Each structure stands twice: as C-alpha cells, then as structure tokens.
Amino acid sequence: MxxxxxxxxxxxxxxxxxxxxxxxxxxxxxxxxxxxxxxxxxRTDEQADCLFNMGPHALYNKGAGSQILNELGVFPKGGTPNPNGVLISEGKLHELPAAPLSLIRTTLLTWREKKELVRMMFRLPKLDVTAFYPMSLEDWAKEHIAEERVRQLLFTLCRLSSYSNEPERASAGVLLRQLRLSAAGITYLHGGWQxxxxxxxxxxxxxxxxxxxxxxxxxxxxxxxxxxxxxxxxxxxxxxxxxxxxxxxxxxxxxxxxxxxxxxxxxxxVVPVKAACYDLAVRKLPAPAVSFALHLEKPLYFSNHSKAALLTRDPEHSVVHVLKYLDSRQEQNPTQDQQELESFLDQLQPGWRREVIASRFLPSMTVSHGLxxxxxxxxxxxxxxxxxxxxxxxxxxxxxxxxxxxxxxxxxxxxxxxxxxxxxxxxxxxxx
Ligand SMILES: Cc1cc2nc3c(=O)[nH]c(=O)nc-3n(C[C@H](O)[C@H](O)[C@H](O)COP(=O)(O)OP(=O)(O)OC[C@H]3O[C@@H](n4cnc5c(N)ncnc54)[C@H](O)[C@@H]3O)c2cc1C
Structure with missing residues (x-):
C-alpha cells in the first residue's frame, strides 16, 4: 500500500x-x-445568471486570511461596500452611524449617546483585547458603556462582524478584536468566493x-x-x-x-454559530438607495452585494443577501425565520417580491464551527x-x-x- x-x-x-x-x-x-x-x-452557486455565495460573505482586508491567500499566490478582487446604511429600531428607519457624517446626522441616538459612542470608537484601537478573552460581551458592555442604546449598538456591530448572536456568553475580547478588524475594511468579491x-x-x-x-x-x-x-x-x-x-x-x-x-x-x-440565509437575485431593487441595513432589536441583516461586486451578468440585476443570526441555545423555526426575513425586506424594499428572478432559503447554515x-x-x-x-x-x-x-x-x-x-x-x- x-x-x-x-x-x-x-x-x-x-x-x-x-x-x-x-x-x-x-x-x-x-x-x-x-x-x-x-x-x-x-462555494458559490449560479442561478439565473447570478452568483450566490452561501449566504453573505465578506473578506476582511487586514485579516490573517487575506495575508495567507496572498502568500499562496491568490489575490482576490472585489469592491468595498459603502458603509452608509440603514438601522431599523422600534419600527423606524435611521441612518446607521458608521461614519463621522452619518453619526452626526443619525436620528437613532441622542447627543449624549453619540458622545459615548465616539468615546468607545476612539478607545477600541488601543484596547488590550486579550485581557477580555474570558469575559462576556454583555459584562464588558455593562462595565464600560453607560448608555443602554450604545450597548445595543455595540452588540449589533459585533453581531455583524462575527455573526455571533450570544453577547451573554461570547468572549468580549474576541468580538472586540473582530470589530476592530472589520473597521479596517471588507471586500465583496467579484465572481463570489468560488x-x-x-x-x-x-x-x-x-x-x-x-x-x-x-x-x-x-x-x-x-x-x-x-x-x-x-x-x-x-x-x-x-x-x-x-x-x-x-x-x-x-x-x-x-x-x-x-x-x-x-x-x-x-x-x-465548541458550539456552532448558525444563521438562516435568504439569498435573492432581483431584476431591480424597489429602493435602490438602501443597499445595507441592520436591525437594532432583532438579529437581522440585509445587503446588496452586487452594488460592490460583480455577481450578475445583467448589470441591472442585483444579488442581495438577507440573514438572521441564530442563537444556538434556542430551538429553530425555519418557517418563522423566513417570514421574519421577508417582513424585514418588506420594510426595506416594498414590492421586492415582484422583482425576484431566483432565490434560495438556507435555514441553518453553520457560519463557524466554534462560537x-x-x-x-x-x-x-x-x-x-x-x-x-x-x-x-x-x-x-x-x-x-x-x-x-x-x-x-x-x-x-x-x-x-x-x-x-x-x-x-x-x-x-x-x-x-
Ligand atoms: C452564511 C455564511 C456566511 C459567512 N460569512 C463569512 C464572512 O463574511 N467572512 C468570512 O471570513 N467567513 C465567512 N463565513 C465562513 C467561511 O465560509 C468559513 O469559515 C470557511 O469557508 C470554512 O472553511 P473550512 O475549510 O474550514 O470548512 P468547510 O468549508 O466546511 O470545509 C470542510 C470540508 O470538509 C469536507 N468534509 C467534512 N467531513 C468530511 C469527511 N468525513 N471526509 C471528507 N471530507 C469531509 C466538507 O464536505 C467540506 O467541503 C461564512 C459562512 C457562512 C455559512
């Protein structure tokens, strides 16, 4: 042998x-x-001349993965998504405070909350995150952030960058490290991760x-x-x-x-981090200006990936990913999860159903094997x-x-x- x-x-x-x-x-x-x-x-799959990653995928520009790919002779190409987006809170749409101008303009936060968010963002790059590896994100937030809404926003941003929806038991140090990495930029890949x-x-x-x-x-x-x-x-x-x-x-x-x-x-x-993913290709988006959205109170995500990356043969068409971050401790209900994602789309893109040319719902994707x-x-x-x-x-x-x-x-x-x-x-x- x-x-x-x-x-x-x-x-x-x-x-x-x-x-x-x-x-x-x-x-x-x-x-x-x-x-x-x-x-x-x-993997990336093709449907109706549109390319679907297995749920939304973004490459972290300064992450270890990009460096290793380059070391192996792989140089992924793509586009940077616009950081401006929408945040839904208590039924209302607000500007996502992701950049200095949107932070000033957003109706989501009071001035006091804005000041605290800015303080946190300034602290983040200097933080010794390893000291908080054994501490939960919830405990860290209670200790370091006074305003409840700023805490909620931190949980939302950590969820976005890590896919983890369990602030009560997820490591604060690891999630803050990931948040810092995502602030250094992400890329949606032309042609998908394939x-x-x-x-x-x-x-x-x-x-x-x-x-x-x-x-x-x-x-x-x-x-x-x-x-x-x-x-x-x-x-x-x-x-x-x-x-x-x-x-x-x-x-x-x-x-x-x-x-x-x-x-x-x-x-x-080691418990998995899971998500319910709704991948859609549409003829055109009813509200094209809304290309990215999160929900403050619910673990929901929406992004038009084809706005930054080449994923469709027809330039009029769009590939959008909608996702619900799941909690590994809760029983899953795929029908309810899909309905929740659809009503999130109704709020952001009213009339989207008429424009769908291909779609797939992946009710329980393992985003990572280990929270x-x-x-x-x-x-x-x-x-x-x-x-x-x-x-x-x-x-x-x-x-x-x-x-x-x-x-x-x-x-x-x-x-x-x-x-x-x-x-x-x-x-x-x-x-x-
Ligand atoms: C919805 C979603 C969104 C994501 N978003 C991002 C993102 O934005 N940014 C990011 O960096 N990452 C993201 N990821 C994570 C990223 O896709 C994974 O971390 C990465 O692809 C995992 O690669 P892997 O090789 O470790 O595991 P896998 O891709 O799972 O590969 C393991 C392989 O082993 C094979 N295998 C298993 N058992 C056996 C066996 N007994 N014999 C032979 N073969 C076997 C499987 O078939 C599989 O092909 C996302 C993942 C999902 C699902």
Missing amino acids: KKWDVSVIGGGLAGLASAIYLAREGMDVLLLEKSDQLGGRA TIVNELRNQAVKAGVTIEIHSAVKEITGAARDLLVTLSDGRTIASRYVISTASPAATYRMVKNADRTRLAVWKET VTTERGAVLEQEGPEVEEIPGLYVAGDWLTQNGLLADASLSSARAAAMKILQAKSKREVSV
Whole structure:
C-alpha cells in the first residue's frame, strides 16, 4: 500500500490551504473531499445568471486570511461596500452611524449617546483585547458603556462582524478584536468566493497535491506517523500525518478511542454559530438607495452585494443577501425565520417580491464551527492544531480562533497545522 506523507480531510479553504503549504515543501499530499466539489462553505452557486455565495460573505482586508491567500499566490478582487446604511429600531428607519457624517446626522441616538459612542470608537484601537478573552460581551458592555442604546449598538456591530448572536456568553475580547478588524475594511468579491476556491485548487494542483472528490473519510486509526484513514467506500489509506478540517464533533466521530483525547473536550465545548440565509437575485431593487441595513432589536441583516461586486451578468440585476443570526441555545423555526426575513425586506424594499428572478432559503447554515465562549476565551491559545494524544493527527478550521474568526480562522489554523507538520518532519530528519 502506498504511504502518503499527509492526508488532508476536507476540500474547503482550510484543506486546500494546508495542502498547498505542505506540497510546496515537497511532501506527498492527498486531499480527500466527501462531496462532489471543492470549496465547502466558500462555494458559490449560479442561478439565473447570478452568483450566490452561501449566504453573505465578506473578506476582511487586514485579516490573517487575506495575508495567507496572498502568500499562496491568490489575490482576490472585489469592491468595498459603502458603509452608509440603514438601522431599523422600534419600527423606524435611521441612518446607521458608521461614519463621522452619518453619526452626526443619525436620528437613532441622542447627543449624549453619540458622545459615548465616539468615546468607545476612539478607545477600541488601543484596547488590550486579550485581557477580555474570558469575559462576556454583555459584562464588558455593562462595565464600560453607560448608555443602554450604545450597548445595543455595540452588540449589533459585533453581531455583524462575527455573526455571533450570544453577547451573554461570547468572549468580549474576541468580538472586540473582530470589530476592530472589520473597521479596517471588507471586500465583496467579484465572481463570489468560488474565485478563491478555484485559485487555491489551481495552486494545489500546481504544487502536486492529489485531489479526490467523492471520498468521505469514515475512520482514523493508528498513531505516531503510522495513521490509517478508512473511507466510506472501504478503501484504506496509509499516511504519516493527517489533518482534519471537519468540525470537532465530526473529527471526534472519525477517531477511534477519541474519548481519551482532547477531541472529547472540543466536541463538548465548541458550539456552532448558525444563521438562516435568504439569498435573492432581483431584476431591480424597489429602493435602490438602501443597499445595507441592520436591525437594532432583532438579529437581522440585509445587503446588496452586487452594488460592490460583480455577481450578475445583467448589470441591472442585483444579488442581495438577507440573514438572521441564530442563537444556538434556542430551538429553530425555519418557517418563522423566513417570514421574519421577508417582513424585514418588506420594510426595506416594498414590492421586492415582484422583482425576484431566483432565490434560495438556507435555514441553518453553520457560519463557524466554534462560537468563542468565555470558557474557550480563557484557553484559546491552547486549542489545536495538534491532537497531542495521537501524534501525527492535526486539526484546522474556523473554530480555531487564535488569529481571527471565520475564514481568517480557517486559513490561519490551516497554515499553523502545515507548519507544525513541517517542523515535526524536519525534527525527525535531524534525529535520524
Ligand atoms: C452564511 C455564511 C456566511 C459567512 N460569512 C463569512 C464572512 O463574511 N467572512 C468570512 O471570513 N467567513 C465567512 N463565513 C465562513 C467561511 O465560509 C468559513 O469559515 C470557511 O469557508 C470554512 O472553511 P473550512 O475549510 O474550514 O470548512 P468547510 O468549508 O466546511 O470545509 C470542510 C470540508 O470538509 C469536507 N468534509 C467534512 N467531513 C468530511 C469527511 N468525513 N471526509 C471528507 N471530507 C469531509 C466538507 O464536505 C467540506 O467541503 C461564512 C459562512 C457562512 C455559512
């Protein structure tokens, strides 16, 4: 049986990135993807000549992910959305105070509240966010913000940049770090996130990675550079190292005797961040001036992505994403969630139904495998990429958040796992 240097489980951003790093250093890498296409949650689908990401996707310009993509020879192109938008509060539309002028003009806040918001925004860049990793956002806000409405606005902005809707248990430090990152700018990508996936795939093939789709990993056994990966079609693959980019719970299920490893802890403590997504292509927007909106009291989002990025063949058409941030502790009700998103659209774009040319509702998308709770915030630096009890087994994915959230977390943990393997390999070569 051929023995691979590395088997990578999963062909999303994390799997592709780690495979490229390793193959470029001369390792023999096999990438196994269970579905019929690469990309995972970064895929883009075409409907009625319009491109839909899997819910709204924005690349953080100064995030670890952008740097890593550039390092791998991928230079995503796109447009910057206009920060001006609308904020609905108590049934009324207000200007979103996202820039100095809109802050002065907005009818949402009193002067006293505006002054406090400005103070908070000035403090944010200088804040030692790591000190607040084990503290909840709600507790941080109570301690540092006097005005209730400014607190609510902070929760709304943190929700926007992190997708997390649980201020009572989410780590303040991690969410404030993410808010700071989003203030440094975001990009909506021309052609959608599939362009990143395609470029990563090209780089992987160029580096010599062997890619297999329709290859679901069922079990990982063995240890210490003698790992065996069993696929659901019965084949067994021998490998010195394995990187799993599946969720902690899925990796736990794959690994024999995982109860004795830290995978058991991660499976219990890492809860997903979820969202209900309504992706729409419309002939024209009834209220084209409204291209971005949030709700202060409800966890709702609206954005016209095609205003900044090329996503439609017909320049008159628009791709808009509407989203509800879900709370992992509450039972989901997809019918009610869709109705809530539709009535949000009614408020922002009256008559939108007549203009729809394609749509899809994704009731429960996993935006990230791991909400950073206060408990996880306290041990963030100790999570992954090694599964220490099984030498040779590594994990990567967006739940490993030392260097960012979302795709930044996926890509930076993928890089970290690849670097650990290269270090382990060179240590071994020196000792041999
Ligand atoms: C609605 C939504 C909005 C988002 N918005 C943003 C955003 O604005 N900015 C941002 O940075 N990020 C955003 N993200 C997050 C981003 O899409 C993900 O963090 C990133 O794509 C995850 O990549 P990954 O490779 O870690 O995981 P995945 O994309 O989940 O890839 C894992 C792959 O592993 C495969 N796999 C799983 N189990 C097995 C197995 N047993 N055998 C073989 N293959 C297996 C899966 O099929 C999948 O292809 C968003 C995500 C969603 C859903």
